[in-house]
Amino acid sequence: MAEQITAPEAERKKTIFSAIQPSGTITLGNYLGALSNWVRLQDEYRCIYAVADLHAITVRQDPKAFKQNILNAYALFLACGVDTDKSIFFIQSHVPTHAQMAWVLNCYTQFGELSRMTQFKDKSQKHADNVNAGLFAYPSLMAADILLYQADLVPIGADQKQHLELARNIAERFNGVYGNTFRIPDGYIPTVGARVMSLQDPTRKMSKSDENVNAWVAVLDKPEVIMKKFKRAVTDSEARVCVGEGKEGINNLIGILSAVTGKTAEEITLEFEGRGYGDFKTAVGEAVVERLRPIRERFDELIGERAYLEEQYRKGAETAQMISQRTLDKAMKKIGFLPR
Ligand code: ATP
Ligand code: LTN
Numbered sequence: 516m517a518e519q520i521t522a523p524e525a526e527r528k529k530t531i532f533s534a535i536q537p538s539g540t541i542t543l544g545n546y547l548g549a550l551s552n553w554v555r556l557q558d559e560y561r562c563i564y565a566v567a568d569l570h571a572i573t574v575r576q577d578p579k580a581f582k583q584n585i586l587n588a589y590a591l592f593l594a595c596g597v598d599t600d601k602s603i604f605f606i607q608s609h610v611p612t613h614a615q616m617a618w619v620l621n622c623y624t625q626f627g628e629l630s631r632m633t634q635f636k637d638k639s640q641k642h643a644d645n646v647n648a649g650l651f652a653y654p655s656l657m658a659a660d661i662l663l664y665q666a667d668l669v670p671i672g673a674d675q676k677q678h679l680e681l682a683r684n685i686a687e688r689f690n691g692v693y694g695n696t697f698r699i700p701d702g703y704i705p706t707v708g709a710r711v712m713s714l715q716d717p718t719r720k721m722s723k724s725d726e727n728v729n730a731w732v733a734v735l736d737k738p739e740v741i742m743k744k745f746k747r748a749v750t751d752s753e754a755r756v757c758v759g760e761g762k763e764g765i766n767n768l769i770g771i772l773s774a775v776t777g778k779t780a781e782e783i784t785l786e787f788e789g790r791g792y793g794d795f796k797t798a799v800g801e802a803v804v805e806r807l808r809p810i811r812e813r814f815d816e817l818i819g820e821r822a823y824l825e826e827q828y829r830k831g832a833e834t835a836q837m838i839s840q841r842t843l844d845k846a847m848k849k850i851g852f853l854p855r
Contacts, residue, residue, distance in 0.1 A: 530560065532562075541723070543771070547775070557598055564604045590814055603831050616842070662842065736807075750796075757769075
């Protein structure tokens with residue numbers, strides 16, 4: 516029998532958990548706010564990532580398109596550099612502990628807390644004909660995702676901060692009643708790219724569900740399309756490339772260029788001094804095209820390798836199931852469920 520060795524706290528590699536919904540196209544916002552960090556953190560941490568398909572049915576999905584979107588998202592994240600030799604990468608609905616844990620946590624989440632979530636308020640306005648219980652309870656499923664793996668850190672864009680805060684509150688409440696069960700996770704929010712704004716209305720976040728296709732850039736958009744969208748981006752009438760109040764459009768483009776190239780806003784301002792917005796928009800477009808080009812090429816290869824993709828997501832689900840079952844069992848035991 517193998518001896519079980521538990522690493523002392525200082526040697527333990529910290530655990531990261533994150534997920535993205537496969538609802539339609541993955542945008543430049545998703546990439547800069549979340550995905551690019553997933554990739555970067557893989558060497559230093561024990562990373563666990565998922566395609567959050569259970570979350571996606573909180574809004575109505577067309578069955579055929581949904582299935583394709585799930586597979587596309589899996590392949591796209593691999594193309595972005597998620598590495599299944601280093602990280603655990605799976606599809607949420609393949610691991611039943613998520614739905615089970617979510618039910619349990621629902622019973623430790625208050626109606627008032629969920630009512631205050633801004634995403635719920637936004638989405639119930641947008642989908643007024645389908646304000647379902649799943650949309651309301653979305654954050655407790657997200658809490659289940661995170662807490663099942665005893666995650667230390669959760670890389671997310673700024674818009675998910677409120678949900679993470681709620682996950683922490685749920686965990687603390689549960690621990691308070693039953694003793695230490697869940698690790699309390701911290702957010703990992705990038706300093707640049709955390710909030711990429713719409714190219715058409717830079718006061719709102721870039722969102723893949725925006726009906727105006729010029730508002731967002733998809734990671735898989737063709738170069739000509741990306742260039743066209745940046746050329747049409749809304750700016751201001753001042754014609755000066757610098758960060759400033761009332762310059763949300765330019766601030767956003769500077770943020771994007773900075774996130775894509777690693778240059779600071781000051782360096783960008785200096786570089787474009789005395790040059791017009793036309794030049795600047797072209798430069799941002801070109802930088803984005805170059806950053807996304809290898810991802811698109813790799814995606815085109817991977818999406819044809821169906822057997823390889825299946826092998827990878829099955830492997831991921833098996834490992835995820837094993838790890839998460841332990842936490843679910845622990846929590847249910849504490850509540851007093853009778854084991855089978
Ligand atoms: P939807 O438009 O359907 O609300 P979304 O584009 O917000 O979807 P999600 O699946 O909800 O996408 O988010 C996936 C990840 O991408 C999250 O970590 C989220 O914080 C991040 N993210 C989403 N939009 C942006 C954005 N505009 N800027 C930076 N990060 C973002
Ligand atoms: N709700 C998240 C997606 C998501 C997630 C998670 C993010 C589902 N489960 C767990 C971090 C951790 C969103 O980005 N909209």
